[in-house]
Amino acid sequence: MLIRNEIYKIVKNSLKKEGLEELEFQVLRSREKKHGDYSLNIALEIGKRNKINPMEVANKFKDRLEKEGKKVFEKVEVLPPGFINLFLNHKCFEKLIDEVLQKRESFGNLSLGKGKKVQVEFISANPTGPLTIGNARGGPFGDTLANILKKAGYETEKAYYINDYGKQIDTLGHSVLKDELAKYSGEYIDFLHSRLEDEKDPYKVGKWAAYIILTQMIKATVEKLNIHYDEWFSESWLYENKRVDRILEILKQKDLTYECDGAIFFKAMEFGDIRNRVLVKSDKKTTYLAGDIAYHEYKFRDKKFDKVINVWGADHAGDVKGLESGIEAFGFKDKLDTILLQFVTILQDGEQVRMSKRAGTYITMDDLLNDVPVDVVRFFFLQKSANTHLNFNLDLALDESEKNPVYYVKYAHVRICSVLRNSGINISKIKKAKHVKFIKEEREIDLMRELLRFEEIIEDTANDYEVHRLPQYALDLASAFHRFYNDCKILDEDKKIREARIELALATKFVLSNILSIMGISSPDKM
RNA sequence: GUCCUCGUAGUUCAAUGGAUAGAACAAGAGACUCCUAAGCUCUAGAUACAGGUCCGAUUCCUGUCGAGGACACCA
Numbered sequence: 001m002l003i004r005n006e007i008y009k010i011v012k013n014s015l016k017k018e019g020l021e022e023l024e025f026q027v028l029r030s031r032e033k034k035h036g037d038y039s040l041n042i043a044l045e046i047g048k049r050n051k052i053n054p055m056e057v058a059n060k061f062k063d064r065l066e067k068e069g070k071k072v073f074e075k076v077e078v079l080p081p082g083f084i085n086l087f088l089n090h091k092c093f094e095k096l097i098d099e100v101l102q103k104r105e106s107f108g109n110l111s112l113g114k115g116k117k118v119q120v121e122f123i124s125a126n127p128t129g130p131l132t133i134g135n136a137r138g139g140p141f142g143d144t145l146a147n148i149l150k151k152a153g154y155e156t157e158k159a160y161y162i163n164d165y166g167k168q169i170d171t172l173g174h175s176v177l178k179d180e181l182a183k184y185s186g187e188y189i190d191f192l193h194s195r196l197e198d199e200k201d202p203y204k205v206g207k208w209a210a211y212i213i214l215t216q217m218i219k220a221t222v223e224k225l226n227i228h229y230d231e232w233f234s235e236s237w238l239y240e241n242k243r244v245d246r247i248l249e250i251l252k253q254k255d256l257t258y259e260c261d262g263a264i265f266f267k268a269m270e271f272g273d274i275r276n277r278v279l280v281k282s283d284k285k286t287t288y289l290a291g292d293i294a295y296h297e298y299k300f301r302d303k304k305f306d307k308v309i310n311v312w313g314a315d316h317a318g319d320v321k322g323l324e325s326g327i328e329a330f331g332f333k334d335k336l337d338t339i340l341l342q343f344v345t346i347l348q349d350g351e352q353v354r355m356s357k358r359a360g361t362y363i364t365m366d367d368l369l370n371d372v373p374v375d376v377v378r379f380f381f382l383q384k385s386a387n388t389h390l391n392f393n394l395d396l397a398l399d400e401s402e403k404n405p406v407y408y409v410k411y412a413h414v415r416i417c418s419v420l421r422n423s424g425i426n427i428s429k430i431k432k433a434k435h436v437k438f439i440k441e442e443r444e445i446d447l448m449r450e451l452l453r454f455e456e457i458i459e460d461t462a463n464d465y466e467v468h469r470l471p472q473y474a475l476d477l478a479s480a481f482h483r484f485y486n487d488c489k490i491l492d493e494d495k496k497i498r499e500a501r502i503e504l505a506l507a508t509k510f511v512l513s514n515i516l517s518i519m520g521i522s523s524p525d526k527m
Numbered sequence: 528g529u530c531c532u533c534g535u536a537g538u539u540c541a542a543u544g545g546a547u548a549g550a551a552c553a554a555g556a557g558a559c560u561c562c563u564a565a566g567c568u569c570u571a572g573a574u575a576c577a578g579g580u581c582c583g584a585u586u587c588c589u590g591u592c593g594a595g596g597a598c599a600c601c602a
Contacts, residue, residue, distance in 0.1 A: 026543070028543080028545080030546090031545090032546080035546070039545090039546090041544095041545065044583085048581085048582070080546090081546085081582060081583080082582085083545080083546065126602065128602095163602065165602095166602065167601065167602070168602055261600080263600050265600090275598090278600045279600095280600085281600040282600055285600085287599095287602085288601075288602045289602095313596090314531080314532065315596060317530090317531055317532080317596070317597055318530085318531085318596090318598060319597090340596095342533075343532095343596065345594090345595075383551090384541095385540085387532060387533070388532095389533055389534090389595055391539070391540095393538090393539080396539085400539095403551085403552060403565090404551090405550085407565055408551085408565070408566085410565085411563095411565050412566090414563080414565085415562085415563075415566080418563060419562050423562085460543085464543085466543095468540090469541095472541065472542095472549095472550080475550070479550090482566055482567070483566095483567070483568095485567090486566070486568090487567085489561070489562065491562050492562095526563095527563090
């Protein structure tokens with residue numbers, strides 16, 4: 001229903017009638033409930049622009065809003081320095097609960113992305129070693145982002161790009177052979193070395209090792225993380241099918257390449273890049289960028305994605321513009337969004353652990369998942385924004401696993417299930433909010449206000465990819481429920497009140513399990 | 528040296544330019560004859576520093592200090 005959008009229309013309409021239709025504004029959610037459910041700062045903007053006292057503007061506009069929004073607003077209030085606060089009437093909440101009970105699991109499904117295809121590519125760590133806590137950070141993030149886009153109506157695909165081509169495969173081969181060119185070390189290298197048969201060719205050994213690492217280590221960890229990819233895309237495929245040659249030829253025809261010192265460069269600066277980029281090295285081997293451009297041409301031309309979101313580690317920040325330029329050269333400008341996840345700093349025994357495949361010092365995601373439940377791991381990583389340089393204290397993570405706030409959210413769900421069981425009511429028959437009109441306690445209203453946010457959270461996050469908003473919302477909602485539970489007895493003596501509260505609790509259950517499922521976290525009935 | 532991302536409570540993190548900067552963990556206190564206390568209530572505690580723009584700055588701009596990352600014919 002997205003009441004926020006209805007309010008937007010009301011305000012837009014009101015502005016039109018005041019001759020201010022060109023004014024841009026936003027409907028803000030009030031942080032404190034004494035300031036109503038939503039607020040507008042347009043009076044402050046108008047006042048600033050026209051040098052009028054904002055209070056005067058606000059008071060004048062208030063009458064207009066009251067008239068235009070009489071079906072939605074209980075009250076319109078003006079407070080200094082010129083905020084207009086909007087209070088929703090009870091009917092809005094009744095409609096909301098009614099809608100949740102009708103739509104159940106599908107409540108919150110939006111049509112924002114209707115008819116659009118989007119791909120989220122994440123993790124995509126080289127198959128030269130197990131997933132570390134660092135490079136697996138993109139797992140919960142990308143998976144959840146794809147889930148939310150799907151919820152918002154996009155046709156979504158989750159993809160992992162396997163870099164099974166090029167120099168690092170050679171390096172892996174040498175490492176497994178343990179010859180003088182070996183660079184990687186660690187238990188997994190020892191393991192692969194012990195499994196080695198007669199093969200001596202480094203590249204073939206590397207290919208074999210990469211296959212084992214991918215299928216037995218990376219995929220296993222990904223599964224433990226509760227992630228299911230739609231596509232595992234092999235870089236080698238691009239070469240086997242001449243897709244890299246193809247894009248090199250097209251770029252040449254477009255006069256977007258030139259030769260210099262025996263290498264072929266892409267004129268990326270024509271697209272605003274800080275430098276031109278090498279596509280073919282002087283030894284005639286192609287660069288990673290050439291493959292990546294071919295890969296993205298495949299995504300847009302063959303698979304026809306309207307949008308591709310790449311979740312990368314911050315160490316690739318310098319490569320973003322190169323790829324964007326390449327994509328623009330093929331006419332797919334602005335169809336790529338790149339999210340850079342800042343690095344994870346690992347602390348163990350009070351010391352910073354430098355993650356290095358070469359030094360063999362890293363903490364694998366698999367090790368972590370053996371000690372910490374996946375729901376805890378996912379919630380933990382999801383709570384941090386992409387820009388956060390997060391500090392991960394391994395000892396603390398193990399100690400505090402049981403104190404993770406994810407249990408607070410799950411417990412709210414468990415409590416609801418428990419009460420609903422005790423109620424003896426067949427909840428599958430509750431499809432309407434018939435009794436919500438009897439609700440009037442503060443805690444009940446507070447809870448409904450939180451439920452109202454759900455669709456907004458979906459919409460906002462599908463638009464700005466700020467996935468860390470989700471766990472925060474889940475905590476807020478769980479908190480609102482726990483307080484409600486504490487202050488209001490759900491199975492009250494009074495039949496009307498009892499049924500109203502069951503309806504409210506059931507609606508909360510649907511939204512809670514909905515948000516948890518988007519985050520890839522289970523909603524238990526019992527704990 | 529240039530560029531990117533950061534610097535918020537003891538700790539880990541939040542806060543579309545808005546109203547009294549929020550949570551969790553840690554610390555301290557409290558309530559329950561009542562639907563599972565993994566819950567509830569209360570207390571204490573923070574914007575690195577210096578300027579600037581604005582009615583209003585954690586948020587935008589400049590500088591300083593500090594952290595991580597990038598500046599390849601590596602991937």
